[in-house]
Amino acid sequence: MPRPYDLPSLGDLSCFEAAARNLSFKAASSELNVTPAAVSHRIKALEQELGQSLFNRHYRGVELTEAGALLFVSLQRGFETISDTVARIRNRQDRVGVSIAATTAMSGLWLTPRLAAFWKAHPGVAISQIVQDSGTAQGVDLSIHYGDPAREGDETRLLFRDRILALGTEQFAESHRIATLDDMVEVPLIHTQSGLNAWTEWPDWFQALGRPPPTGPGFFLNNYLISLQAAEDHIGAVLGWEGLLGGYLGSGRLIQLVPDAMPSPHAFYLRIHGGASANARLFADWLAELG
Known part of the structure; x- marks a missing residue:
């Protein structure tokens, strides 16, 4: 044979x-x-x-x-x-459960607030979140990424793609007299350098808006939630995805510093790993429809 x-x-x-x-x-x-x-x-x-x-x-x-x-x-x-x-x-503990990996920021700002609605519609499906800020997600059904889904070998679902804003506190805007894009060039900026998601950075933002790279002081952090906290503490301006930070903008914790915004060059997307269960696909489709 x-x-x-x-x-x-x-x-x-x-x-x-x-x-x-x-x-x-x-x-x-x-x-x-x-x-x-x-x-x-x-x-x-x-x-x-x-x-x-x-x-x-x-x-x-x-x-x-x-x-x-x-x-x-x-x-x-x-x-x-x-x-x-x-x-x-x-x-895997059972076939009805779903495991999903995401960064601390994506989990806290976008995924977790949506879980209650999913459980209300599908109470029999258990969701396990794996918070992972570096390395490659392994042993999970799903994972959330920021980048180009066409580069993935696995099946993907688009979650959302929105505008990137310059954000800071009202006190920060007033102390640095920020009114226009030109006022942003020399102010302190917070840079996020994450291992799992290659965040769009300030030089990209200024270039997309037709301005030279910024020359102000820089504060470099490797966690986006800490970057947001630093911005709330008036340390500097931070880049923010409009759809990701609706809670911050709605509450006034951070404000849009200038009217200019950059269309996000990348999307937030869901990767469906090989062998994902039927419940994992159900959850993936639900998240994609929710956007």
Whole structure:
């Protein structure tokens, strides 16, 4: 009976992946708890089966050949998919629950306020939020991102895309005499540098509005909620997504400093990870319709 997949030994492939990732047979042997000779033997067997050299061996180490690099990239993608699926299976308590990853800001400002309405309509579906500000979301059904959904390999749902405003307190606006866009160039600005979501930054904002980069003092933070708190403390101006910060604007905690606004270059979107349950898709569609 023919094999369904045209693959070499999975043990050889796993050994090659470890050696390619570390660019070291010795490091791979330590990771796999085998001898360096065993690693070398498995890779030689793989090279013989493929009819291609996968490594260039040098006195001080090894480097991937073109064929080796091609195989390594393919294996990484496959192993990442398998790892994600295994993590989801391990972490899933039941099939009726839904797990969703989002940054602290997205969870607090947008997602959590909407959960009560979902539970009212679907009381039998449990939602687990995974707050994650850096790294790649793994072992979840859904995750929220800011960027280009076309770059995702998985299915996506558009959540919203709106305007980006310059925000601050009324006291900050008065103390720095801010009335027009030109008044913003030299005032203190709060910059958010997050690992998971590449926020649109002040230089992008000024450029989109036809102005040179800002020259005022900068305060750099790695959490958007802390950036908002700093703005509330009158430390500087912060960029804000109109749809994300309706509560701040409605309550007057922050105000729009100038009438100018930049159309958001990216959207907030939902990624549906492979193997997501029917309830996860139900929740995804509900969020997308809510926008």
